[in-house]
Amino acid sequence: MTLARTKSEATGAEQTRGRRSQPAGRAIVLGSERLLRRCLDFPPARDPAHDHCQTSRLGLAPPTASASSWPSNWLKAASISSSTPRTANDCKVQSNRSEQQAPQPSDPSPRMPQQTDAQKGCRSMDLEREAGGRRMLAGLLAASHLTPIDRLPYVVADHAQAAGFTQVLLYLGDLQRRVLRLLAGEAESQGHETELQIDGTTPGRAYQYGHILPAGPTKSSGTSWWVPLLDGTERLGVLYVEAEQDDDRTQEDMDRLAALLALMIVSKRTSSDTLAKLGRTERLSLAAEMQWNLMPPSTYADGRVVISASMEPAYRISGDAYEYAIDGPLAHLSIFDAMGHDTAAGLCAALALGACRNARRTGAGLVAKSEAVEAALIEQYGDHRYATGILATLDTRTGMLSWVNRGHHQPLIIRGSRWSTHLECPPSHPMGTDLGVEVITCREQLEPGDRIVLYTDGVTEARSPGGEEFGLARFTDFIIRHHADGLPVPETLRRLVHAVLVYHNGTLQDDATVLLCEWLGPSAEATDQASALAGLPDEHFQQHSEHRSRRP
Known part of the structure; x- marks a missing residue:
């Protein structure tokens, strides 16, 4: 009797453990799903769950559950998180994916694709950057009335940050159009050449042909460009621009910045000896x-x-x-x-x-x-x-x-x-x-x-x-x-x-x-x-x- 009762109790305990093992596994999966949702909702930079967030963004399984046991909504969330935009380049990749996945003309009943969270994020990011470009131009226009030409590089540096430009330098052509000379104070000229040849150089080609040309990588993670500086069709010089992003929005903002700066420079030209002396290499x-x-x-x-x-x-x-x-x-x-x-x-x-x-x-x-x-x-x-x-x-x-x-x-x-x-x-x-x-x-x-x-x-x-x-x-x-x-x-x-x-x-x-x-x-x-x-x-x-x- 004692032996039978002992055997029965052991069997019951084993069944209890078996019944508890299934909810525990489900709890692990559901907990990971909640953790992933935390990752999607703009996690703080030093979130203790950071490692799990990175695992989720890469589409990897939680450490205690196999991929085959994920619920379908967990897999969908992982797919979304892997394409969540962090930069403008991520949005470019997302845009390419959307174009590839768009309904083909031969589809008898194409459905309008629903906007994903990633696409919404890209749209929000683009609107924010567009607003930054407008703030840059509006700020420069307001400052242009009372800014002397020798202060222009400093004023440009202050307002260009709104559009994601970390550095902007102005180079103006000389009277014979042989060299480009830096319009800058002492702080801006440090580490940059004050005179560039037009023939045989990248900034010279930007000046000669009117093309926006890459200047190469920067010390940070951004990119740099040479941008033609034109008043109407009169060639004034070039801008050197360092930008955080590398996309169409960046080039649009650079082109508009160059157009506004050209107008500002020409408006000061007749009253500025600074510009007159800068454009001369001899008397x-x-x-x-x-x-x-x-x-x-x-x-x-x-x-x-x-x-x-x-x-x-x-x-x-x-x-x-x-x-x-x-x-x-x-x-x-x-x-x-x-x-x-x-x-x-x-x-x-x-x-x-x-x-x-x-x-x-x-x-x-x-x-x-x-x-x-x-x-x-x-x-x-x-x-x-x-x-x-x-x-x-x-x-x-x-x-x-x-x-x-x-x-x-x-x-x-x-x-x-x-x-x-x-x-x-x-x-x-x-x-x-x-x-x-x-x-x-x-x-x-x-x-x-x-x-x-x-x-x-x-x-x-x-x-x-x-x-x-x-x-x-x-x-x-x-x-x-x-x-x-x-x-x-x-x-x-x-x-x-x-x-x-x-x-x-x-x-x-x-x-x-x-x-x-x-x-x-x-x-x-x-x-x-x-x-x-x-x-x-x-x-x-x-x-x-x-x-x-x-x-x-």
């Missing part, structure tokens, strides 16, 4: 000091025309001047070459330019403008000073080019990157000589894509050490070849003038000026071609930015 002559302050920006573009100009020797320019202006559908183009190579030549060219502008802005035509210039020179100098020049007007609605020649080289037309020719027009006498030769208005019908080139004799008459001229053939061939290479127009002219300098052993004996205008068509809104020719940021990035700006 300007007195005539050059006057001339550069009279010139319009070196590049202009819209959907109808691309205009670009270059002058050398930049630090000793004297008698040359160029001018362009847009008046509704009309593009006015002028080039002047005053007699001499001294300060008096600079004064004569400045007077010719001022008289031309004054007459044009009162509605004078081409002949009347040239006569106004002549009258101003005779009044000031008698018959002791004169200037040659071309004054032209392009009607962008029709492509009709009209011009007068006042004793200057005939305009050059380059068509289809295949051939070039001078436009014939009977020249009149140089302005200021009062010789009484009739001034004739000539006309030429252009085709879309035609390039009109106005130039002074310093370009074609530059001589090599052996005495050979650079020549018209070499001049036109250079423009055609570099256009075929896909270079932006301002970069073609930069290289052309530098080639002329090299050909003349680095020192020109006469001013060399080129003014180029390409007619694209009648529409100011069709800007794709103008964007490429002027060297604006990549077309695909612009289209992407426009798409992103229209999203809800």
